[in-house]
Amino acid sequence: MFQRILIANRGEIACRVIDTARRLGVETVAVYSDADAEARHVAMADRAVRIGPPPAAESYLNGAAIIEAARATGAQAIHPGYGFLSENPDFAEAVAAAGLVFVGPSAKAIRAMGLKDAAKALMERAGVPVVPGYHGEDQSPERLSREARRIGYPILIKAVAGGGGKGMRRVDDPSRFAEALEGAKREAKGAFGNDAVLIEKYVSTPRHIEVQVFGDGIHAVHLFERDCSLQRRHQKVIEEAPAPGMTPAMRTAICEAAVRAAMAVGYSGAGTVEFIADASDGLHPSRFWFMEMNTRLQVEHPVTEAVTGVDLVEWQLRVASGEPLPRRQEDLRLHCHAVEARLYAEDVPAGFLPATGRLAHLRFPGGVRVETGVREGDEITPWYDPMIAKLVALAPTRAEALVKLGRALDETRVAGCVTNLGFLSALVRHERVRAGEVDTGLIARDLDRLVPSGPPPPEAVAVAALAAAGPADGPLAGFHLWTPLSRRVDLRWKDEPQAVTLALAGPRGARITMDGRTREAARGEDGWRIGSGAAFDAVAEPTRVTVFGGREGTWVFDHSDPLDRDVDATGHDVTASPMPGLVRAVLVAAGQAVAKGDRLVVVEAMKMEHALSAPRDGRVAEVLVAEGEQVEAGAPLVRLEAEDG
Structure with missing residues (x-):
C-alpha cells in the first residue's frame, strides 16, 4: 500500500478519497486553486499545495503543476477523482513518466473508451450491443444531416469526447438540425477542446442503467447495476441501486456485457459501463445498448458501496498499488436498496441555472450518508460545479429508502443560496418514481408538478x-x-x-x-x-x-x-445574465430587428450553454457585452429600443 498519495481534485470527491486513505493509514496531499484556499478538502488533508488561480484551466487542469506538487511532497501516486484530469490519457502517461502511479486505468484503456465513436466500434467487436447511429470521421454538416435522416428522427447529437450532457442535443425535426449541430459543436469545443460529434437514435422510453465494473488488468468483476434515469438536461439527479424492475435475466445479460467491455481493454481500476434500455414494455435482455464507458469513479458510486458493502476507493488504492482484485465475482452480493440525491446550488424555476452564494447556514440530518466538500460559511463560486452534497439513504427495501431520503431532504437546511431541495423532495415522492416507473424523460414531462411556482403560504x-x-x-x-x-x-x-x-x-x-x-x-x-x-x-x-x-x-x-437598494438595471427592454458566466456568442447587432423568443446571447456557466432570448418583438438598441467577456449575475447584455408610447 502507498504511504502518501496526492489527490488531483477538489470538493466532495477529494474529501471522500481522504476519508478512505486516512482509514488505511495513507497520508494525503491536497491541491487547491486560489478560490479553494480555505476549502474543506484542504483542511482535511495532511498537506496542501497551491497550483494556480481560480480558472480550472490554470489550476485543476494544469497537469504539470499537479505532478510537480506530487514530486515535491513525496507522494507515490495521484488519485484523479472524477472530472478534470480523471479521463485524460496524456495526464495518465505523464504521471507514469514522472515515476508516479496513476490511480486508475491505463492511458491505453482511457483512449480506447474516451472517444465515443471508437468505443462503440470496439464494443461491437467485443459482442456488446450498441445503439444504432453514425460514428464516422466525416464531420461535414451535410454528411451528419444525411446520417440523421437515415437513422430516423428523433436523434441525439453527442460530443465524441463528451460527458455530463455537455455537447449534447436532442433533435426531433430536420429543420432544427443545423442549429442544434452548431450549438453542440461549439459547446463540445469549449468543454473538451474537440468539436467532433456522433449521431445516435433517440430511444423514446429510455432507462439509463449503468454497471459498476472493476478490474486489475487481468480479471474483471461487476458490482451490479445502478439506475440513473432521473435526469434533467442530461445530468443525473437521483441514482439508485439496484435498478427498479430489474429481472434476473436482464441483470445477467447487462452485467456480463459490462464485464466483456472491461475485459476488451484489459481494464484496471474502477469504471462504469453505461447502457440505455428501452423500457416501453419493461426491462428485457434484448433491449439494451452500450452508450459509453466512464474510465473513472462515478459521482454516484456511494449507492453501489451501500448495497454491496465495498469501499471502491479502497479497491482503487489496493489495485493501483499492485494487489489483485479483493473479491471474486461469486463473493459479491446485493444486500439492500440505496438511493442518492444530488443537492445543488441552482435556481430550479429559472431552468436549473447554477447559483452562487455564501452558505450562511448548513445542516444535514442524521440517519443518511452525506458526501460533501463544503462547510457552513463556505462560498459556492462560479468557477466550479455547484454541488453542495450528496445524500444517500439505505434501507432493506426501495420503498423504505425513498421514504428515508424524502425525510432527510426535508430536514436538510441550506441558507445563503438557492438550491434544488424542494425539487428533490417532490421528485422522490412522485407517484411514478415511487412505483419504479422511471425513464429519462420523466422530469421534463412533469416539470410543472416538480417545480414550485405559486407564492409562499x-x-x-x-x-x-x-x-x-x-x-x-x-x-x-x-x-x-x-x-x-x-x-x-x-x-x-x-x-x-x-x-x-x-x-x-x-x-x-x-x-x-x-x-x-x-x-x-x-x-x-x-x-x-x-x-x-x-x-x-x-x-x-x-x-x-x-x-x-x-x-x-x-x-x-x-x-x-x-x-x-440599488435600482435594477434590467427590465422589459434589457436582457440580463441570470447567472455568472462567460459570454460564448453574441448573435445580434445594434439596429437588428428581433422577434420575441429570438436568441440574443449564449452564456456559458459550469461548462453548460444557456441561450438568452428576446423578451418581446423590437429592435436592438445596444449590445452591452462582447464574446469572451466574463459577466456577473444580473449584468445587462442586450438592450432593446423603447416601445413607442
Missing part, C-alpha cells in the same frame, strides 16, 4: 417576518427595542411586497397580522407553528430570510430597506 411569510424581527433564542428577542407593542416588517418575495405586523404574545409567542387577518404563533423545538399547522423554521441574514417548510418547500425573502 401565509405561514411562511409570517415566520420570515418573525425571523427578520429578532433572533430565535427568545421570540422577538430585541423586538422591544423597537417598540413595546408592535412592529411592522416589510418583506419581499420575488419583488412582491409582503407587509406583516408583529406583536408579542407571551414568552414564546407572537401575534401576526397580515392581509387583514391575525394569526397566533408559538415557537417549539422544531420551529414556529402558526395555529395548528406544520412547523416552519427560518434563518435570518442581514438582508434576507430563508424559511424551511419541509416537504412544503423552502422560500427566500428579502428584508432589506427598499430605500437602500
Whole structure:
C-alpha cells in the first residue's frame, strides 16, 4: 500500500478519497486553486499545495503543476477523482513518466473508451450491443444531416469526447438540425477542446442503467447495476441501486456485457459501463445498448458501496498499488436498496441555472450518508460545479429508502443560496418514481408538478417576518427595542411586497397580522407553528430570510430597506445574465430587428450553454457585452429600443 498519495481534485470527491486513505493509514496531499484556499478538502488533508488561480484551466487542469506538487511532497501516486484530469490519457502517461502511479486505468484503456465513436466500434467487436447511429470521421454538416435522416428522427447529437450532457442535443425535426449541430459543436469545443460529434437514435422510453465494473488488468468483476434515469438536461439527479424492475435475466445479460467491455481493454481500476434500455414494455435482455464507458469513479458510486458493502476507493488504492482484485465475482452480493440525491446550488424555476452564494447556514440530518466538500460559511463560486452534497439513504427495501431520503431532504437546511431541495423532495415522492416507473424523460414531462411556482403560504411569510424581527433564542428577542407593542416588517418575495405586523404574545409567542387577518404563533423545538399547522423554521441574514417548510418547500425573502437598494438595471427592454458566466456568442447587432423568443446571447456557466432570448418583438438598441467577456449575475447584455408610447 502507498504511504502518501496526492489527490488531483477538489470538493466532495477529494474529501471522500481522504476519508478512505486516512482509514488505511495513507497520508494525503491536497491541491487547491486560489478560490479553494480555505476549502474543506484542504483542511482535511495532511498537506496542501497551491497550483494556480481560480480558472480550472490554470489550476485543476494544469497537469504539470499537479505532478510537480506530487514530486515535491513525496507522494507515490495521484488519485484523479472524477472530472478534470480523471479521463485524460496524456495526464495518465505523464504521471507514469514522472515515476508516479496513476490511480486508475491505463492511458491505453482511457483512449480506447474516451472517444465515443471508437468505443462503440470496439464494443461491437467485443459482442456488446450498441445503439444504432453514425460514428464516422466525416464531420461535414451535410454528411451528419444525411446520417440523421437515415437513422430516423428523433436523434441525439453527442460530443465524441463528451460527458455530463455537455455537447449534447436532442433533435426531433430536420429543420432544427443545423442549429442544434452548431450549438453542440461549439459547446463540445469549449468543454473538451474537440468539436467532433456522433449521431445516435433517440430511444423514446429510455432507462439509463449503468454497471459498476472493476478490474486489475487481468480479471474483471461487476458490482451490479445502478439506475440513473432521473435526469434533467442530461445530468443525473437521483441514482439508485439496484435498478427498479430489474429481472434476473436482464441483470445477467447487462452485467456480463459490462464485464466483456472491461475485459476488451484489459481494464484496471474502477469504471462504469453505461447502457440505455428501452423500457416501453419493461426491462428485457434484448433491449439494451452500450452508450459509453466512464474510465473513472462515478459521482454516484456511494449507492453501489451501500448495497454491496465495498469501499471502491479502497479497491482503487489496493489495485493501483499492485494487489489483485479483493473479491471474486461469486463473493459479491446485493444486500439492500440505496438511493442518492444530488443537492445543488441552482435556481430550479429559472431552468436549473447554477447559483452562487455564501452558505450562511448548513445542516444535514442524521440517519443518511452525506458526501460533501463544503462547510457552513463556505462560498459556492462560479468557477466550479455547484454541488453542495450528496445524500444517500439505505434501507432493506426501495420503498423504505425513498421514504428515508424524502425525510432527510426535508430536514436538510441550506441558507445563503438557492438550491434544488424542494425539487428533490417532490421528485422522490412522485407517484411514478415511487412505483419504479422511471425513464429519462420523466422530469421534463412533469416539470410543472416538480417545480414550485405559486407564492409562499401565509405561514411562511409570517415566520420570515418573525425571523427578520429578532433572533430565535427568545421570540422577538430585541423586538422591544423597537417598540413595546408592535412592529411592522416589510418583506419581499420575488419583488412582491409582503407587509406583516408583529406583536408579542407571551414568552414564546407572537401575534401576526397580515392581509387583514391575525394569526397566533408559538415557537417549539422544531420551529414556529402558526395555529395548528406544520412547523416552519427560518434563518435570518442581514438582508434576507430563508424559511424551511419541509416537504412544503423552502422560500427566500428579502428584508432589506427598499430605500437602500440599488435600482435594477434590467427590465422589459434589457436582457440580463441570470447567472455568472462567460459570454460564448453574441448573435445580434445594434439596429437588428428581433422577434420575441429570438436568441440574443449564449452564456456559458459550469461548462453548460444557456441561450438568452428576446423578451418581446423590437429592435436592438445596444449590445452591452462582447464574446469572451466574463459577466456577473444580473449584468445587462442586450438592450432593446423603447416601445413607442
